[in-house]
Amino acid sequence: MVADQHPPTSDRAEERDRIGARGIWLICVACAALAVVMGAMTALNVALPEIAPSIGATSTEMTWLVDAYTVALAALLLPSGAIGDRFGRRGLLIIGLAIFAAASTPPLWTDDPTAIIASRALSGVAAAMVMPSTLSLLTSQLPERKRPLAVSLWAGVGGAAGIGGFFVSGFLLEWFSWRSIFIVFTVVAALLAMASATIGTSRDEHSKPFDVPGALVSTAAVFLFVVGLLETPTRGWDDAVTLGALGAGLVLGVVFVVVERRRAAPLLDVHLFANRAFSAGALTVMVQFFASLGLFYVVLQRLQLDFGMSPLMAATAVMPVVVVIMILSPIGTWLAVRYSLRSMLVLGVSLTGIGLILMGVVPYTTYWGMFPMLMLGAVGQGFATAPPTTAIMANTPAATQGIGSAVNDTFRELGAAIGIAVSGSILASGYTRNIAPVADRVSAETGSSQLGEHIARSLAEALHTIDALATRLPGRTETLDAVADQAKQAFIGPMNTACVVMGIVILVGVAFLIFLSPRAMTPVSASTSETETEPEREPAAG
Missing domain, CATH: 1.20.1250.20 (MFS general substrate transporter like domains)
Known part of the structure; x- marks a missing residue:
């Protein structure tokens, strides 16, 4: 009797599932x-x-x-x-x-x-x-x-x-x-x-013909919208350039959707967004990066300009966030696949939003006072960082994995740009408003309007100007220290406001996720991909 030369089915499956x-x-x-x-x-x-x-x-x-x-x-x-x-x-x-x-x-x-x-x-x-x-x-x-x-x-x-x-x-x-x-x-x-x-x-x-019209329209839409967002902190939301860029970007975004729906071989199959897991993943990626980039935009300034840390010390101070995210990312994905995508997205994004709101309402004057709220947000980021990307890629046909990845990355960049725009504009306008009386008084006392302008532009420029003056005018150290403290207070209030506003926006996103997110992270059927060579995929456990 000839022995079976093929390994058992379970062994072949285990071999196929091994990363190697x-x-x-x-x-x-x-x-x-x-x-x-x-x-x-x-x-x-x-x-x-x-x-x-x-x-x-x-x-x-x-x-x-x-x-x-x-x-x-x-x-x-x-x-x-x-x-x-x-x-x-x-x-x-x-x-x-x-x-x-x-x-x-x-x-x-x-x-x-x-x-x-x-x-x-x-x-x-x-x-x-x-x-x-x-x-x-x-x-x-x-x-x-x-x-x-x-x-x-x-x-x-x-x-x-x-x-x-x-x-x-x-x-x-x-x-x-x-x-x-x-x-x-x-x-x-x-x-x-x-x-x-x-x-x-x-x-x-x-592969199908490359969608040149879709590529041109999408590039122009994202370019204009991101430029408008990045100009917001310095120009303001009511500036003509800001409004023009944002408006043009949104209009071209609508044009892109219309064009893609009519193309036989679109750059992006917009029908993918009808898949709830795909859409929930894209929304979560944008909300998470809105939170993280907006948060670090304000936190790193607080650490350096208020707490007096060097750039290296400030970066080291936020490294625990990196550790928490790296540890919890695979855990969050495992829980989302094994139990519930919706639960992990809602939990992670909610903790991020709550952490930001607490950072804006709980008073603290040291890094260690900030640390618990920072870690709460980091836990939220860790749980909700990987599951949305997994949901996007699991629901993208194998033939267009590059586009699925690009959608994930584009929503990352849009979220980051919006976070910096919102937090940056709140900081800039709030600081300018709060420091104006101090800057006017300094200009009047010194007879130099230029000095007052330096103090009014930003906290970083104010502290740099004050340090330079302290070197030239050692007898005015006490007065200059008082101006520096007033400049810091003018910054802290808007920073707290920015944290609260971002936290509220994130919790609004949670409300959408509750209704949008499915429980299961269901992959696409193998039949949707012409290049799929593996057996039909099993639905993720849910």
Whole structure:
């Protein structure tokens, strides 16, 4: 009797579900590439005080040193995801990392603000190639049963990398010049481009014609809307440029939906949003990044300007948030898949909102007074960071995983831009209003209107001006210290208001999630994908 040469069915299933060494390497490369481009989004924030005087940048140029990256990244995510689906996701990842490395070199040899801003914009273009490629490679190549774990690791890294950007920059600035940040970008991106050549690739084997009209309209819509949001803190919500950009972006967004519904091969199948898990995931991603970027926009200023921490100390102070998010991300995904997607989304987002409101209403004067509220928000972020991304990708056909990843990333960027716009505008207008009497008095007492203007622009500029005066006028130290304390108080009130407003907005989002979110994170049927080669997927336990 001939022995059966085939292993039992259960053994074959276990073999098929194993990640293996190549899968682990893929996860490491993808998460490292994501960390670089996410960290680059925030890395310059703490370095601007050193960069600006070194290159002679104006306040507008300083703003665009940061924003050029974000605008280019957000605007090109959807087209980049579609290109990866059509031509190959690994190739797009390698090209994106190579361009990112090259685009990080001009700041090493030029002091021209315009050239550095252009290099940041090109880095954003490269980041738009990298981000959707990393996630779609994971979800298209790893065994289906292991994808939630990989997605949770990816989402945890993405949620923590922005904070990591602050930390790395703060560490480098302690020992080196600001140009060292770009050296790190160049070297790490180049190494990752070479490492990416060793991983597998995937693409849609039955790709359709590229949707050029959809790509152009979506790029213009996101570009204008994000520009309008990022200009809000400095121009205000009632400024003509702000309103024009936001309005044009919204109109083009509607045009995009109309165009895509009529296309035979759309860039984005807008019918995906009829899937409740997909829509709930997109909304949660936007709300979570609205919370995290808005929160860190105000918290890092409080730590440095009020509590007197250095950039490195401030970044270190928020590192516990990174640890909590990384630990809870896979746990949140497991609970969402095993028990209830709705429960995890509502719980996580609710804790985030409550933490922000408490940070705005509970008085504290030290970091440790802030710490419990910060950790409550971190727990919420941890539970709700990975499940929405998993829901988006599980309900996106295998052939368009790049687009699914791009939708996830686009909603991240929109949420981040809205969070910075809301918190930044509340801070700017509140501080200007509160400090006006102090600035007027200083101008009258010194006979210098320019001095009052410096104090009225921002808390950072006020404290810098006061420190410079204290060096030149040592006999006026007590008076200058009093002005510094008044400037800090003028900042704290609007900061608390920003936290409360953001928390309320987040809880409103929770109300929508309660009705929108399904209980089960149901994947699409295998029949919806022309490239699906695995057996029909089993519904997630619910």
